[in-house]
Structure formats: structure tokens, C-alpha cells
Amino acid sequence: MTPEEIHASIYTMGQKARKAAHSLSLLSAENKSSILRAMAQGLRDSSAAILTANAKDITAGSSKGLSGALLDRLRLDAARIESIAAGVDQVADLPDPVGESLETVTRPNGIIIEKVRVPIGVIGIIFESRPNVTSDAAVLCLKSGNATILRGGSEAIHSNKAIAEALQSGGEKAGLPEGAVQLIPFTDRESVKVLAGMDKYLDLIIPRGGKGLIETVVSLARMPVIKHYDGICHAYVDTAADQDLAVAIIDDAKTQKPSVCNALETVLVNKDIAEAFLPKLAQRLQVRGVEIRGDEATLAILPNIIAASEDDWSTEYLDLIISVKVVASLDDAVAHINHYSSQHSEVIITTDAAAAARFQSEIDSACLFHNVSTRFADGEEFGFGAEIGISTDKLHARGPMGLKELCSYQYRISGTGQIKDIARQSGL
Amino acid sequence: MTPEEIHASIYTMGQKARKAAHSLSLLSAENKSSILRAMAQGLRDSSAAILTANAKDITAGSSKGLSGALLDRLRLDAARIESIAAGVDQVADLPDPVGESLETVTRPNGIIIEKVRVPIGVIGIIFESRPNVTSDAAVLCLKSGNATILRGGSEAIHSNKAIAEALQSGGEKAGLPEGAVQLIPFTDRESVKVLAGMDKYLDLIIPRGGKGLIETVVSLARMPVIKHYDGICHAYVDTAADQDLAVAIIDDAKTQKPSVCNALETVLVNKDIAEAFLPKLAQRLQVRGVEIRGDEATLAILPNIIAASEDDWSTEYLDLIISVKVVASLDDAVAHINHYSSQHSEVIITTDAAAAARFQSEIDSACLFHNVSTRFADGEEFGFGAEIGISTDKLHARGPMGLKELCSYQYRISGTGQIKDIARQSGL
Numbered sequence: 001m002t003p004e005e006i007h008a009s010i011y012t013m014g015q016k017a018r019k020a021a022h023s024l025s026l027l028s029a030e031n032k033s034s035i036l037r038a039m040a041q042g043l044r045d046s047s048a049a050i051l052t053a054n055a056k057d058i059t060a061g062s063s064k065g066l067s068g069a070l071l072d073r074l075r076l077d078a079a080r081i082e083s084i085a086a087g088v089d090q091v092a093d094l095p096d097p098v099g100e101s102l103e104t105v106t107r108p109n110g111i112i113i114e115k116v117r118v119p120i121g122v123i124g125i126i127f128e129s130r131p132n133v134t135s136d137a138a139v140l141c142l143k144s145g146n147a148t149i150l151r152g153g154s155e156a157i158h159s160n161k162a163i164a165e166a167l168q169s170g171g172e173k174a175g176l177p178e179g180a181v182q183l184i185p186f187t188d189r190e191s192v193k194v195l196a197g198m199d200k201y202l203d204l205i206i207p208r209g210g211k212g213l214i215e216t217v218v219s220l221a222r223m224p225v226i227k228h229y230d231g232i233c234h235a236y237v238d239t240a241a242d243q244d245l246a247v248a249i250i251d252d253a254k255t256q257k258p259s260v261c262n263a264l265e266t267v268l269v270n271k272d273i274a275e276a277f278l279p280k281l282a283q284r285l286q287v288r289g290v291e292i293r294g295d296e297a298t299l300a301i302l303p304n305i306i307a308a309s310e311d312d313w314s315t316e317y318l319d320l321i322i323s324v325k326v327v328a329s330l331d332d333a334v335a336h337i338n339h340y341s342s343q344h345s346e347v348i349i350t351t352d353a354a355a356a357a358r359f360q361s362e363i364d365s366a367c368l369f370h371n372v373s374t375r376f377a378d379g380e381e382f383g384f385g386a387e388i389g390i391s392t393d394k395l396h397a398r399g400p401m402g403l404k405e406l407c408s409y410q411y412r413i414s415g416t417g418q419i420k421d422i423a424r425q426s427g428l
Numbered sequence: 429m430t431p432e433e434i435h436a437s438i439y440t441m442g443q444k445a446r447k448a449a450h451s452l453s454l455l456s457a458e459n460k461s462s463i464l465r466a467m468a469q470g471l472r473d474s475s476a477a478i479l480t481a482n483a484k485d486i487t488a489g490s491s492k493g494l495s496g497a498l499l500d501r502l503r504l505d506a507a508r509i510e511s512i513a514a515g516v517d518q519v520a521d522l523p524d525p526v527g528e529s530l531e532t533v534t535r536p537n538g539i540i541i542e543k544v545r546v547p548i549g550v551i552g553i554i555f556e557s558r559p560n561v562t563s564d565a566a567v568l569c570l571k572s573g574n575a576t577i578l579r580g581g582s583e584a585i586h587s588n589k590a591i592a593e594a595l596q597s598g599g600e601k602a603g604l605p606e607g608a609v610q611l612i613p614f615t616d617r618e619s620v621k622v623l624a625g626m627d628k629y630l631d632l633i634i635p636r637g638g639k640g641l642i643e644t645v646v647s648l649a650r651m652p653v654i655k656h657y658d659g660i661c662h663a664y665v666d667t668a669a670d671q672d673l674a675v676a677i678i679d680d681a682k683t684q685k686p687s688v689c690n691a692l693e694t695v696l697v698n699k700d701i702a703e704a705f706l707p708k709l710a711q712r713l714q715v716r717g718v719e720i721r722g723d724e725a726t727l728a729i730l731p732n733i734i735a736a737s738e739d740d741w742s743t744e745y746l747d748l749i750i751s752v753k754v755v756a757s758l759d760d761a762v763a764h765i766n767h768y769s770s771q772h773s774e775v776i777i778t779t780d781a782a783a784a785a786r787f788q789s790e791i792d793s794a795c796l797f798h799n800v801s802t803r804f805a806d807g808e809e810f811g812f813g814a815e816i817g818i819s820t821d822k823l824h825a826r827g828p829m830g831l832k833e834l835c836s837y838q839y840r841i842s843g844t845g846q847i848k849d850i851a852r853q854s855g856l
Contacts, residue, residue, distance in 0.1 A: 022766065022790075022792070025789075025790070025792070026789075026790065033830060047573075066509075078700065099789075105811055106810070107810075107811060111800050111804060111809075113810055113811075118792075120822055120823070121792065121822060156725040170465075199497035199646070203823070204822075204823060205625055205823050208750070218627070218650050219650060220500050222646050222647060224652055224653075224823040224824075225652075242845070245845040248845060248847055248852070249845065249847060251847075251852070252847035252849055253847075253848075256847070256848045256849045256852075257848075277758075287789070338450065341852055356842065360840040361453075361527075361840075362453070362454065363455075364450070364453070364546075364549065365838070366838060367838070367841060368838065368839070368840050368841065369841045369842070369843070370841065370842040370843070371842065371843050371844055371845050371846075372539050372800045372841055372843035372845070372846045373841065373846060373847045373848050375847070375848035376539060376841065376846065376848065377839075381535070381539075382533075382535075382839075383533055383535060383541075383542055393652070394548055394549060394631050394632075394654075394836040395548070395631070395632060395652040395824040395836065396823040397825065398836055398837060398838065398839075399838075399839050408822040408823065408826055409790075409826055410793070410794060410795070410796065410827075411794060411795045411796070411805075411810075411827050411828075412788040412796050413795060413796065413797045413798065413804065414697065414784065414790075414798040414799065414800065415797070415798065415799050416799055417670070417673040417676060417677065417799050417800070418678060418799075418800045418801060418804065419676055419679075419680035419681075419684070419801045419803070420680055420684045420685075420803035420804065421680055421684045424676070424679070424680065424684075
């Protein structure tokens with residue numbers, strides 16, 4: 001396709017999405033739920049077609065030499081399709097975020113100002129290999145009254161198309177507006193550029209994937225971008241820590257699922273307890289097969305570990321590796337975290353409420369835990385029902401981003417003829 | 429200055445601002461208020477220096493041939509400086525938005541999640557001629573715990589520098605952190621580019637000025653931008669309108685201050701009442717000296733007015749001109765507004781509550797009024813105390829943007845050792 005054809009094709013999708021967004025904003029909560037259930041059924045009905053399409057992606061991936069891990073992320077089977085469909089049903093059952101009255105104020109002049117939650121409009125989602133994102137992102141946007149334009153990676157193009165078609169054909173039966181869920185059916189790189197420049201039709205763009213993808217979108221986008229960067233999460237073990245509890249939390253946060261953004265990467269230990277605590281921690285981590293990289297003071301206590309380099313403090317391992325540093329004080333821990341953290345999630349382990357309060361108010365991160373594993377930084381765990389991701393941004397949405405964060409608001413003001421120029425209130 | 433020198437100078441300011449933002453986040457409400465009062469006093473103490481600097485700008489502006497209106501916007505006198513200082517004192521007295529608990533949830537597993545309002549961090553403000561923006565923007569950001577880097581226009585550079593210095597020297601006496609309020613002391617165009625690219629230190633950028641400035645910032649910025657575009661505001665006069673009230677509201681919204689973004693630009697009149705209503709409206713607008721530009725149906729009723737062109741429907745006149753169109757129904761009014769509006773503010777005049785509810789829920793604009801002049805789309809009128817502007821964006825802040833909208837939030841989670849892997853809860 002020529003750049004002009006790509007441009008024309010995506011702008012046509014944009015125009016349709018804008019029209020669909022208006023139709024979606026008029027649907028009742030019941031309408032949207034029944035459309036979502038029909039979309040789930042569409043996935044089940046198209047299971048065979050989705051598996052055939054997925055087989056094409058797997059064959060292409062194998063011959064392109066994709067790694068086993070990547071092929072596994074790409075692969076669908078009947079159980080995975082059912083789990084995607086069940087996810088859609090779950091979203092159908094969540095409370096509708098749209099139309100909720102957030103605040104009502106009556107002003108001294110009698111005007112009543114109501115702040116109401118409304119959809120954002122049209123959301124662009126750019127994502128990489130996992131085909132389930134096609135469904136997850138589309139249904140969360142739909143539930144919150146938004147139209148979506150999806151742009152997936154080339155590795156999953158056949159699967160993505162089949163899933164999008166299944167969602168559309170299922171949804172249409174229950175009144176899904178045309179253009180409400182659209183997938184760009186080609187993966188030319190130019191399409192990212194066109195999408196990111198289309199602020200005429202797109203209100204928000206969310207890149208889901210690696211740092212390279214996010215960076216590209218950030219530099220091209222003319223509309224707001226919500227970024228889900230990496231998680232360089234820290235634990236600080238205070239002098240007043242329950243040390244067994246500290247071991248359990250660090251163990252869980254590092255090893256329960258090391259490949260995710262809310263997993264722990266660095267432990268800071270107060271010097272006053274380092275000698276007592278570090279051997280206990282090392283013993284547990286050894287059982288789990290975790291490699292420890294320590295600073296000089298840690299090495300002095302745990303001579304058999306690896307020395308950490310400066311790079312370790314800013315590395316998201318996503319693996320069974322952890323960096324450990326001895327710090328002189330809570331202040332030093334706060335300063336280290338504010339310098340090296342990706343502002344995702346941090347935890348203090350202490351029985352000292354004042355220390356916890358300082359940790360939680362002096363660190364500029366989305367989620368600050370006290371005596372709780374960082375693995376709880378998650379939309380489901382926060383009670384959001386589902387999440388589109390965890391924002392490392394500070395504007396609009398920060399931390400776990402659920403249905404409410406996929407909404408905007410609007411002011412509805414009513415009165416009895418109030419005008420600004422009071423002198424004229426009685427007419428000419 | 430070379431581009432490299434500009435880059436180095438602005439990055440040094442960014443680094444200082446980031447450090448200052450951390451200090452600001454630790455200040456109490458009382459600390460910030462007394463700093464703000466000292467800044468107000470700083471402006472009063474430096475009144476002579478500010479006037480001398482302003483005279484330089486006025487001389488330069490005159491010899492550059494600036495229009496009388498522009499020179500008037502630029503000109504300061506003792507009364508204007510006192511009014512700027514009084515504005516700072518007012519902000520000092522507003523309630524502190526930082527630290528407020530927005531929501532607290534206890535989850536079934538016992539963890540307690542508190543959502544707390546926190547500062548955004550470092551905010552860049554790029555603005556054009558009016559020197560009072562230097563003070564207004566800096567103090568609103570400071571009150572909300574943010575550091576600012578200001579970049580004003582070349583016409584007001586001497587005034588802006590004098591005002592920034594007055595704010596800094598006044599504030600320092602009461603503990604203003606170094607780097608909390610900084611003005612870029614040069615106006616090379618390169619500085620906008622460097623600022624917009626500095627996402628390492630800047631969390632948000634707000635361009636205040638014309639469409640050209642906003643467009644430039646949007647295309648360059650790597651961080652969130654909050655845009656304050658123009659206001660193409662509409663009134664719809666329904667069949668069930670109190671026609672005298674409609675005349676009064678349209679008169680007020682158009683003529684009380686035509687140069688502002690919440691002034692009215694287009695009136696849509698239902699065909700069923702057009703013949704009765706339009707002559708009354710025309711009579712009032714004629715008294716005010718307003719030029720009416722009408723569509724064919726309006727011309728048929730008011731033959732002496734000017735014919736509207738397609739361009740009129742998307743023009744922000746900011747002047748005593750108004751476009752008028754006869755529409756067949758509420759649906760047509762909604763469709764016209766959703767097509768031509770800049771999504772700022774619209775008003776319906778009707779006694780029919782159902783029609784008002786449809787108007788207020790089907791139009792995608794920030795502020796939807798019912799029987800109230802659009803001139804009330806304003807932070808002061810909304811009870812925000814002060815506003816940094818009126819956002820035409822849908823993410824983060826929409827409509828009047830006050831101190832709360834200059835804040836982000838953070839989650840503070842506490843527990844008793846909750847870990848994700850429940851099977852391991854009791855240890856190894």
C-alpha cells in the first residue's frame with residue numbers, strides 16, 4: 001500500500017469511529033452489556049475460524065524464527081479462546097462507569113453545576129504480539145462508551161483480524177454500532193504514524209508494548225498518550241521491620257511472577273538491621289533460585305553474591321534477579337527511590353507508622369505500599385474489575401487504569417436565566 | 429545564543445525545577461500560603477523596578493509598530509501591579525488541594541487503599557504577551573505544589589523578568605525553594621522546542637495563547653499538553669423557550685464581553701418559533717450594535733441582515749458579530765453543534781426539562797448550560813477560586829481548570845503482610 005492509501009484508509013476508519021462514538025454515548029448500560037455478551041458469543045461461535053487464522057500466524061512465526069516464548073504468547077487454543085470470551089462476559093457484568101454524577105454544586109447565584117462522567121470518545125490502541133489484547137482492549141473501551149481503532153503487530157495479524165471480525169459479527173446482532181470496534185487490517189509501519197497524527201478523530205492513544213513502541217508513539221502523537229512504562233519497583237526494609245514479614249513480602253513480590261511490571265527489582269535495607277536481616281533474605285531467595293546483586297556493604301555481609309553495577313539500579317530484570325543495597329536511613333531510601341524508580345510501585349516494611357507515612361508521602365510513585373506485596377498494584381486487586389494497564393503517567397490516569405479512567409467528564413449547568421451582567425438582569 | 433547553549437541552559441533549569449518540586453511537595457499548606465503572601469509583597473516592593481522594565485517593553489513595542497490594543501495588554505501601571513499582587517494574596521487564601529484523601533477502600537483481603545491528591549511535579553507554561561500571566565500561572569502552580577518553568581513572549585520579556593525576580597526575591601524570604609519559579613530569560617524560538625522535548629524534567633506543558641502557539645507545542649511536545657483552544661459557543665432556542673429569557677441570555681453571552689472564549693458565536697433557532705423569536709432577538713442585538721449573519725431561513729425573516737457563509741459556522745468572532753441558523757429540530761441542533769463546536773460551552777433555552785436533558789447528554793462539549801449564559805463557564809463562577817484556563821481537552825482536565833486540576837493523585841496502600849501467593853502465606 002502507498003502512504004496515501006494508508007492515510008485514506010485510516011482516516012476513513014477515524015470518521016466512522018467518531019460517528020460510532022456518538023452512537024455509543026447514547027446507549028444505555030443494558031444495551032452495552034447485551035452487546036458485550038453477544039460479542040463473547042461471537043468469539044465462541046468463531047472459535048474454529050480464529051484457530052485457523054492463528055495457525056497461519058504460528059506457521060509464519062516459526063519460519064521467521066520467533067523464539068519459543070514468543071510463539072507461546074501468540075498461540076491460541078480452544079481453552080484460551082474460551083478464556084478471552086469469559087473475560088468479555090465479565091466486563092459485561094461490571095457496573096457502567098458512564099453517566100455517574102461525580103459532584104453537584106449549587107452556587108450563590110442559584111446555578112446548579114453537575115459534573116458527570118462521560119466517555120472519552122475514540123481511543124487508539126497500538127499493541128504488540130498477544131492477540132488477546134484485541135478483545136481485552138476493545139471491550140473495556142466499549143463498556144466505557146468509547147469507540148476503538150486497534151493496530152496490532154504483524155506477528156498476530158491473522159489472529160487479530162479473526163478476533164475483531166468475531167467481535168463485530170457477534171456484536172452487530174445485539175446492536176453494536178458500525179465502526180465502534182475497528183482493527184487496522186494491515187501492519188505497515190506508516191499506519192502507526194498516521195494513527196498518531198490523526199488528532200482530528202482520535203482523543204487518546206494507548207501504546208501497549210515495549211519501550212521502543214511507546215517511545216515511537218510519544219514522539220509522533222498529537223493527542224494525549226497514556227504510557228505504561230516498565231516497573232522498577234523497590235522494597236525498603238526499615239529498622240523497625242518485622243523481618244519475617246519482610247522476607248515473605250520480598251519473596252512474593254520478586255518470585256511469584258517475575259515477568260510482570262509490579263514485580264520487585266531492588267531491595268534497600270537499613271544499615272542498622274542489615275547484618276541480622278540480609279542472611280535470612282538470602283537464604284529464602286536462594287531456595288527460589290534468585291540471583292542477588294549487591295552493593296559493597298551487602299557484599300561485606302553476603303560474600304558469595306555478585307557485585308551490583310550502577311546499571312543494576314535502573315534495570316527492570318523481569319527475571320529471577322534482584323539488586324540489594326544497604327542504606328543509612330529512610331531519607332536515603334527515599335532519595336534512592338525518587339532517583340531510580342520508574343514511579344510505578346514501592347513498599348516499605350516497618351512497624352513504625354511515622355516511617356510508613358513519610359515513605360508514602362515523600363515518594364513520587366503511583367502506588368506506595370506499607371507491609372503489602374507490590375504484586376497487588378493491579379486493577380483487579382484494587383477492585384476495578386478489570387484494567388487496561390498500569391499507567392506510569394501522572395496526568396489523567398495514574399497506576400492501575402480501569403473503566404473509570406477510560407472516561408472523561410462534562411459539566412451540566414442549569415439555572416433560571418442567570419446572566420453575567422447583573423445590571424441588565426431586568427432587561428434593557 | 430547557540431542551540432547548544434539554549435539546550436544546556438533550559439536543562440539546567442529543568443533539573444533545578446525537579447529538585448524544587450520535591451521540596452514543594454513536602455511543604456505544609458501554611459508554608460505555601462506564607463510564601464505566596466511574601467511573593468505578593470515582593471511584587472509590591474518591586475513595583476518601581478517592574479514599571480521601569482515595562483517601559484522598555486512599551487518603547488520597544490511602539491517602535492516595532494504594535495497595535496494600540498496589544499500595547500494596552502502589555503502596559504502596566506501601579507494599579508495593575510497592585511491587582512496582580514492582590515491576585516497572589518487571594519490564591520494564598522484558597523484551600524490547599526494537596527494531600528486531600530479522595531477515596532478509601534478496604535479490600536476483602538484487608539488491604540486499605542487510599543487515593544490521595546498530590547502535585548503533578550514540574551509544569552511548563554508557554555504564553556504570549558500579557559505579563560500578568562507570569563505571576564498568575566506561577567502562583568497557581570505553586571499553591572498546588574508544582575514547580576514552574578515559564579516561557580513568555582518577546583514583547584514582554586523585560587516585564588516578565590522583573591515580575592519573576594520580584595516573585596522569587598519576595599518568596600525566598602519566606603522559604604520559597606530555589607528553582608520553584610523560573611522564567612526562561614531569553615525568547616529564542618529554539619527555547620519552545622527544547623522545553624517541549626524535555627520530558628525528562630517536565631510533567632506537563634500548558635500553552636496559553638493563540639492557535640498557532642498551541643499547534644506548535646502540540647506537534648513538538650513529548651509530555652502531556654493541556655490545550656485551551658478557542659470557544660465556538662452555541663445557543664439553541666427551543667420551541668418551548670421563554671423567549672424573553674432567550675433574548676436576555678443571548679444578549680449577555682454575546683455582548684457582555686465579546687472578546688473571551690466563553691462568549692457566544694452562533695444561535696440556532698427552532699423553525700417553529702423562528703418567526704416570532706427572530707425579530708425580538710434582532711431588535712435587542714441591534715441596540716447593542718451586533719452584526720447578524722444568517723442562513724437562508726433567517727434571511728427570509730430578517731431581510732436586512734448579512735448572509736452567512738459556510739465559514740461563519742466555524743468562526744470564533746470574538747467581536748460583535750453573531751451567526752444565526754434556523755434548525756428543524758433539537759436533533760438538528762445537536763448535530764450542528766457536535767459538528768461545528770470547539771467543545772467548549774453551549775446553552776439550550778427551554779422550559780422543557782426532557783429537551784434540556786437530551787441537549788446536555790448528547791452534546792460532546794465541556795460545559796452544557798440550560799437557561800444560563802455561557803459566560804458562566806469560568807473557574808471563579810464554578811467556585812474554583814481561580815483558574816489557569818479553560819481546557820478544551822478531554823483528558824485529565826476538561827472545562828474550567830482550577831487548583832485541583834493542577835494536581836495528580838497517588839495510591840497509598842497499607843496492610844499486615846498480604847502477599848499474592850496465598851499458598852505461601854504461612855512461610856516456605
